[in-house]
Amino acid sequence: MKIYGNLTMEDTSIRENGGQIQMGPQGGSVVNNKPSEQGNSQVQYSIPGILHFIQHEWARFELERSQWEVDRAELQARIAFLQGERKGQENLKNDLVRRIKMLEYALKQERAKYHKLKYGVDLQQGDMKPPVLEDSNNVDSQAETESPVVANHPSWRQGRQLLRQYLQEIGYTDRIIDVRSTRVRALLGLNNNAEQDENVNGAPVNGNESNKRASETQGRRTPAKKTQPSSLAEAMMMETEAAVMVNLDFLTNADVDMEDDDDINEDVELEPGDEMDDDVKAVKRKGKLDDDVDAEAMEVLNELNLLSESVDHQRQDIKEESNEWNKGLSYSSTGKPCRQLRINDEENIDSTLGLGELAQLTVNNDAETTYDISSSKEAFRKTWNAKYTLRSHFDGVRALAFHPTEPVLITASEDHTLKLWNLQKTVPAKKSASLDVEPLYTFRCHTGPVLCLAISGTGEYCYSGGLDRNIHCWHRSHGCSMSNIDPYDLFEPEVLNCTLSGHTDAVWGLSVLHSRQHLVSCAADGTVKLWAPHSEGALLNTFTSEADGVPSSVDFVNDEPNRIVAAFNSSHSIIFDTETGKPVVRLESGQDSVAANKQINRVVCHPTLPLTISAHEDRHIRFWDNNTGKIVHSMVAHLDAVTSLAVDPNGLYLLSGSHDCSIRLWHLDNKTCVQEITAHRKKFDESILDVAFHPSRPYIASAGADGLAKVFV
Amino acid sequence: MKMADGSVILRRNRPGTKAKDFCRWPDEVFEEMDSTLAVQQYIQQLIKRDPANIDLILKMPDAQDEGVWKYEHLRQFCMELNGLAVRLQNECHPETCTQMTATEQWIFLCAAHKTPKECPAIDYTRHTLDGAACLLNSNKYFPSRVSIKESSVAKLGSVCRRVYRIFSHAYYHHRVIFDVFENETHLCRRFTHFVTKYNLMSKDNLIVPILEEDNILDESEA
Numbered sequence: 042m043k044i045y046g047n048l049t050m051e052d053t054s055i056r057e058n059g060g061q062i063q064m065g066p067q068g069g070s071v072v073n074n075k076p077s078e079q080g081n082s083q084v085q086y087s088i089p090g091i092l093h094f095i096q097h098e099w100a101r102f103e104l105e106r107s108q109w110e111v112d113r114a115e116l117q118a119r120i121a122f123l124q125g126e127r128k129g130q131e132n133l134k135n136d137l138v139r140r141i142k143m144l145e146y147a148l149k150q151e152r153a154k155y156h157k158l159k160y161g162v163d164l165q166q167g168d169m170k171p172p173v174l175e176d177s178n179n180v181d182s183q184a185e186t187e188s189p190v191v192a193n194h195p196s197w198r199q200g201r202q203l204l205r206q207y208l209q210e211i212g213y214t215d216r217i218i219d220v221r222s223t224r225v226r227a228l229l230g231l232n233n234n235a236e237q238d239e240n241v242n243g244a245p246v247n248g249n250e251s252n253k254r255a256s257e258t259q260g261r262r263t264p265a266k267k268t269q270p271s272s273l274a275e276a277m278m279m280e281t282e283a284a285v286m287v288n289l290d291f292l293t294n295a296d297v298d299m300e301d302d303d304d305i306n307e308d309v310e311l312e313p314g315d316e317m318d319d320d321v322k323a324v325k326r327k328g329k330l331d332d333d334v335d336a337e338a339m340e341v342l343n344e345l346n347l348l349s350e351s352v353d354h355q356r357q358d359i360k361e362e363s364n365e366w367n368k369g370l371s372y373s374s375t376g377k378p379c380r381q382l383r384i385n386d387e388e389n390i391d392s393t394l395g396l397g398e399l400a401q402l403t404v405n406n407d408a409e410t411t412y413d414i415s416s417s418k419e420a421f422r423k424t425w426n427a428k429y430t431l432r433s434h435f436d437g438v439r440a441l442a443f444h445p446t447e448p449v450l451i452t453a454s455e456d457h458t459l460k461l462w463n464l465q466k467t468v469p470a471k472k473s474a475s476l477d478v479e480p481l482y483t484f485r486c487h488t489g490p491v492l493c494l495a496i497s498g499t500g501e502y503c504y505s506g507g508l509d510r511n512i513h514c515w516h517r518s519h520g521c522s523m524s525n526i527d528p529y530d531l532f533e534p535e536v537l538n539c540t541l542s543g544h545t546d547a548v549w550g551l552s553v554l555h556s557r558q559h560l561v562s563c564a565a566d567g568t569v570k571l572w573a574p575h576s577e578g579a580l581l582n583t584f585t586s587e588a589d590g591v592p593s594s595v596d597f598v599n600d601e602p603n604r605i606v607a608a609f610n611s612s613h614s615i616i617f618d619t620e621t622g623k624p625v626v627r628l629e630s631g632q633d634s635v636a637a638n639k640q641i642n643r644v645v646c647h648p649t650l651p652l653t654i655s656a657h658e659d660r661h662i663r664f665w666d667n668n669t670g671k672i673v674h675s676m677v678a679h680l681d682a683v684t685s686l687a688v689d690p691n692g693l694y695l696l697s698g699s700h701d702c703s704i705r706l707w708h709l710d711n712k713t714c715v716q717e718i719t720a721h722r723k724k725f726d727e728s729i730l731d732v733a734f735h736p737s738r739p740y741i742a743s744a745g746a747d748g749l750a751k752v753f754v
Numbered sequence: 755m756k757m758a759d760g761s762v763i764l765r766r767n768r769p770g771t772k773a774k775d776f777c778r779w780p781d782e783v784f785e786e787m788d789s790t791l792a793v794q795q796y797i798q799q800l801i802k803r804d805p806a807n808i809d810l811i812l813k814m815p816d817a818q819d820e821g822v823w824k825y826e827h828l829r830q831f832c833m834e835l836n837g838l839a840v841r842l843q844n845e846c847h848p849e850t851c852t853q854m855t856a857t858e859q860w861i862f863l864c865a866a867h868k869t870p871k872e873c874p875a876i877d878y879t880r881h882t883l884d885g886a887a888c889l890l891n892s893n894k895y896f897p898s899r900v901s902i903k904e905s906s907v908a909k910l911g912s913v914c915r916r917v918y919r920i921f922s923h924a925y926y927h928h929r930v931i932f933d934v935f936e937n938e939t940h941l942c943r944r945f946t947h948f949v950t951k952y953n954l955m956s957k958d959n960l961i962v963p964i965l966e967e968d969n970i971l972d973e974s975e976a
Contacts (some may be wrong), residue, residue, distance in 0.1 A: 432891035435833035436794075456833040457840065477893050483884050485840050490776070492769075508773050547773040565772040593769035610770040642769050658768065682766070700766070724791045725765035725782075747791060748891075 111204075118200040125197060157555060158445050158737055161499030425706065425716060425741055425753040431462050433480045437724055438744035440494035442503070443735040450733070450742060452750045453505050455490035458483050459515070464740070464752060478752075486513050486537050492547060493562075498555025502538065504574065506548025512541040512562055514574050541572055543580050550594040554602055559619075561605050563592035569607045571619055584617045586624065594644045598651075598667060606646060606653050606667075612639035614655060616667060628653060628665040630672050642684045647709075648692045656683035662697060662707075676712055678705065681728075687741075689734045696741055698729035704743045718753065721745025777802055784815050790900055793818065793826040801830070808944045812951055821902040824952050825890070828910055831948070832886045834941050835917055838924060839879050841931045846923075851875035856922035856961055865916065875923050882916045889913060914945075914954045921945065925962045 434454035441452045448464040460480035489508035496503050503515040516538035546565035553560055559581070560572040569584040569592050586592075589609035598604035598616060604625060608614040614628040630639075640658040647654065651667035662683055664674040679699035687696040694715070695707040702723060706716040721728050724746035731744040742752045765779045781803065784796045800811045814823045854862040854875045863870035866881035873881060890896060890913065895906040921942045924932040936942050946964045949955040957965075 430893070432893065433887045435829050435887065435890070457836045479888055480884070483880065483887070485836055485843065485880070488837055488840055489773070508776055510773070547771065547776065549769045549771075565770055591770040591772075610768070640768055640770070682764075722791065723789045725779075725789070725795055727766050 114200065114204040114206075118197075118204055121197040121200045157498055161445070161497065161501070161555060425718065427718070427720070427751050428754045429464055429478050429752040431460075431478050431480070431750040431752065432748070433460055434458070434748045434750075436490070436748055437727065437730060437746035438748060438750050439490065439492050440505075440731045441733050441742055441744045441750050442494045442496040443733055443738075443740065443742065444496060444500040445498055445736045446500065446738075448735075448738055448740065449500070450735075450740075450750075450752070451484075451494060451496065451503055452744060453491035453494040453507075454748070456748075457487050457489060457491065457507075458485055459487075459491055459494065459503070459505055460484070462750075484513075484515050484536070486540075487511065489547075492549050493551040495551040495553045495560065497553050497558060502574070504551050504553065504560055506544075506551050506562055506564070508547045510542065510544045510546060510548060510564070510566075512544070512548055512551065512560070512572070512574075514538040514541065539574065539579070541574060541579055543570055543583075544568065550592065550596075550607075552596045552605075554597045556602055559597075561595045561597060563595040563607055565591050567591050569595055569605065569617070571605070582619060582622050584622060584624075586615055589613050589615065593641055596644055596646045596653075598653075599646045599648050600651055601667075604667075606644055608641035608644035608655055610640040612641055612657065614641060614644055614653060614665065616653075616670075626667060626670040628655070628667075628670050628672075630663070630675075642682065643686045645686045645688055647688055648690060650692065654686055654688065654695065656686045656697060658682040660699075662686070662695075664712075674712060678707070678714075679703065684727075684730055685732045687732045687734045690736050694734075696732045696734060698732040698743055700726060700728045702728040704729060704732055704741075706741075718743075720751055721749060722747040724748075793822055794829070794899070797826055797830050805938075805940050805944075808940060808947050811944060812948055819901060820952075821904070821907040822900065824907065824910055824954070825896065825902055826899070827948055828886075828913060829890055831941065831945055832883060832890065832913075832917060834939060835883060835920055837939065838920060838931070838935050838941070839876075839883055841935060842876060842879060842920075842924060842928060845928055845931060846876045846879070848874035848876060851923070851927060854878035854919060854923060856919065856926045862919050875927070879920050879923070882920065886913050886917055911954045914949050915959060918945065918949070918955060918959065922961050 431450075431452060434452065435456040437455045438452045439455055441450055443450045449462065450464070451459055451461050453459045461482040461484070462478050462480050464478060466478065466481065484503075484505070487505065487507040487509050491505050491507045493506045494503065495505075501516060504512055505515065506512045515536055541560075541562075544562065544564035544566055546567075548562055548564045550563040551560065558573065558575060560574050561569060562572065563569045567585055567587065567590070571581040571584070572579045573581055584605070584607065586607075586609065588611075590611040591609065592607045593610050594608045596606050598606055603619045604616050605619055606614055606616045606628070612630070615624045616626040616628070617623065618625050638658045639661070641655045642658060643656040645654050646652070646667075652673070653665040653667055655663050655665065656678075657663060660677050660679050660681060660683060661675055662678040663672055663676075665671070666673050678697055679701045680703075681699050681701035683697055683699045685698040688694070688709070689696070693709055695709050696704060697707065698704045698720075700723070702721055703717050703719045705714050705718075707713065708715050720743045722745065727746040729743055729745050733742045735741070740752050740754060742750060744750045763780055765782065767776055777798070781799055782795070784792065787795055789795060796815070797811065800807070804810070812827070814820065852874050853872050854864070861872060862878060864873035864878045864881050866873075866885045889909060895909055896902060921932070924935070925942070932942070942962055943964050946960055946962065949960070950957070950965065
């Protein structure tokens with residue numbers, strides 16, 4: 042049946058052939074003879090003739106079949122390729138979705154912050170969970186997602202194998218391989234040179250392929266030729282494959298390369314500093330040669346050195362700015378892994394090392410975010426200058442706090458009073474650079490020095506704790522009209538909203554949790570107390586840790602609102618869970634705590650990161666990881682005891698005050714000092730007692746034992 | 755505060771200091787105080803040691819600028835008067851003490867306003883203390899705490915006169931509060947001696963009978 046069908050099928054074509062060939066009837070080939078025979082007479086079948094015919098037909102069918110196989114392989118390869126492409130697109134999409142989510146989350150947080158600042162209540166918006174889960178998934182699977190083609194490899198390779206087989210058979214090689222390699226390159230977006238041209242005509246080449254192949258195969262009458270180019274094809278194959286693999290490597294290493302870029306940046310940054318140092322050294326050498334190096338000259342040189350160092354720092358700051366947000370972002374979004382990396386021994390941390398490790402953490406190029414933030418940071422980066430001097434207290438100012446939105450602050454002093462100041466109500470300047478502000482209101486109720494102060498999120502309430510063991514809650518019924526108080530108005534007893542008594546000794550620390558209107562206090566009686574100041578039975582809980590001594594400072598843990606951190610004068614801090622009342626994490630350095638007085642004078646929590654910062658009597662500022670309780674960084678920050686700390690609302694800068702009369706502004710990322718201001722005079726051995734950032738306006742303030750408070754803009 | 759090995763004494767009230775230990779450190783000799791606030795430190799140190807020892811508290815160190823001495827004492831008085839004002843807040847209500855009076859002889863007008871007016875006693879007290887705080891901290895009149903212009907020293911008298919009325923009101927209208935406060939702080943006695951010693955107020959205005967008591971005591975001892 043088959044043969045018969047074949048025969049009949051072939052009739053027409055043979056005739057055609059016959060028609061063509063009849064012009065040369067003498068043709069010596071068997072094939073040519075036969076149609077002529079056919080043409081001459083239908084009856085004259087000879088066995089050899091039929092055999093010839095069948096053989097010929099079989100050869101043709103084989104040829105065609107191999108062609109189809111090649112086609113099939115080609116199409117399979119194409120399918121694999123398209124699948125890879127789809128996967129790539131999917132990953133791209135996922136990545137974009139991830140970014141959108143992150144941006145959404147950032148926006149939500151911004152909104153919540155804004156809302157909180159404006160109304161003092163947490164904004165209830167559905168899902169405030171950071172998209173961390175998905176992020177971490179993404180991070181985990183980054184290896185595969187970043188190389189979509191690799192994920193698809195097995196099927197792709199199968200297709201290739203098959204294709205190679207047939208290409209070896211037929212010798213159909215160069216063109217298609219080139220096309221494919223360029224296509225792979227196109228997919229990877231790596232066309233760098235002339236290959237691109239090829240890629241441009243890739244599609245037409247592709248479209249013409251069948252025709253071309255037809256012509257090629259026509260020229261290649263027999264599959265016998267197939268063995269000839271196999272070695273060449275193999276070589277080509279290996280080459281392209283290698284190229285593709287290299288490209289893939291490049292893809293997976295994309296972020297590694299970016300890290301390299303960072304490194305390069307850092308190297309570049311360091312160079313100028315080195316040069317400066319060299320210069321200084323050169324000067325030094327010269328000085329030595331001159332042989333008349335006296336103490337003065339040495340001092341000058343030292344100063345030069347310092348100068349160059351500081352210049353170096355600043356330069357570094359500026360250069361690293363663009364990286365920093367990336368780091369911050371990666372730090373906050375990827376959470377734990379990064380945190381683990383940052384933990385170090387107290388000993389071997391220097392800022393550069395910490396930074397180096399941070400630099401490794403840089404993830405994607407979040408170009409848009411980087412842009413925005415760095416520009417806003419640019420605005421924030423500036424030199425602070427003293428603008429307002431708040432003089433009205435008779436004795437040292439122990440604490441100060443800004444109103445959440447208004448340019449208003451309250452100071453608490455050892456003269457038993459608190460005073461309210463509006464920075465917009467200034468006394469006309471009298472040939473003085475700094476403006477004098479007169480207080481608008483004096484809060485009197487404490488019968489001893491007022492030691493600590495906190496303002497609620499709305500600015501409506503103010504809490505103060507004093508040596509007289511009481512915590513007073515003050516309320517300005519005027520609310521927003523706080524700025525319109527007549528300083529010599531009538532006395533309103535209702536200004537004193539309530540008094541929280543429970544502590545049996547001096548109250549030294551206060552902090553407010555804005556979202557819940559909770560207040561935490563610590564006192565010299567050894568207790569930390571949690572209050573809900575405006576409800577019945579205001580005292581919610583009491584926390585103690587007798588082994589650690591007396592608490593000196595407290596703060597709420599910002600990223601976990603049901604936790605508080607209390608610092609003790611034994612140099613340890615403890616994070617308590619407010620629900621259970623149990624200590625959760627201990628922050629202790631565990632080192633020679635006996636030798637030096639490492640008492641913690643102030644403890645603050647970072648507004649967004651799980652980071653606690655403590656100011657110590659031994660001139661150090663120490664940074665702690667809230668989750669592990671390990672010390673993350675430690676630095677000698679001042680020439681004398683560090684007394685006070687404040688973190689700016691964005692969490693980028695740290696302000697510290699010390700008994701060395703200076704306040705210092707620190708970059709939180711690289712822990713370098715950005716600015717130092719000598720602000721207050723000493724009274725006995727005390728100088729600066731508190732520092733603060735305005736939560737929403739560009740003000741910082743310091744309070745001193747000299748009875749003054751200063752505001753910088 | 756003192757470290758065992760006799761290392762430097764740091765006179766600090768570190769956070770966590772108990773109320774009874776507040777400012778409890780070894781006295782520092784006035785000559786060794788190198789701070790610009792030495793006079794305030796010295797005065798507070800004397801008061802802390804014994805608030806009843808008025809003669810010692812008012813004994814000016816040698817070579818001390820008298821203007822600064824008086825100024826720093828007045829600052830200290832105003833500061834401690836806050837304590838009396840806090841106590842008065844609980845009892846001296848605008849409804850009961852509608853005017854600032856001591857004896858029936860005078861009604862004091864509150865000078866804190868553009869046109870002096872009859873503030874209730876508690877407001878007079880607060881306004882006077884606030885006004886005194888502003889004046890004594892004014893950059894215009896008292897830019898320095900190390901040296902004070904003669905013209906500014908003249909202002910001290912009027913501040914003394916005004917804040918003294920707080921004592922007299924408390925003495926004549928809130929005697930219990932006054933006595934408790936005076937027992938603790940000896941503030942009115944110190945103030946009376948201070949203004950007498952430095953002639954900041956005329957004796958006629960010193961209507962709280964403190965000098966008389968002291969004189970009687972002196973005489974009986976003699």
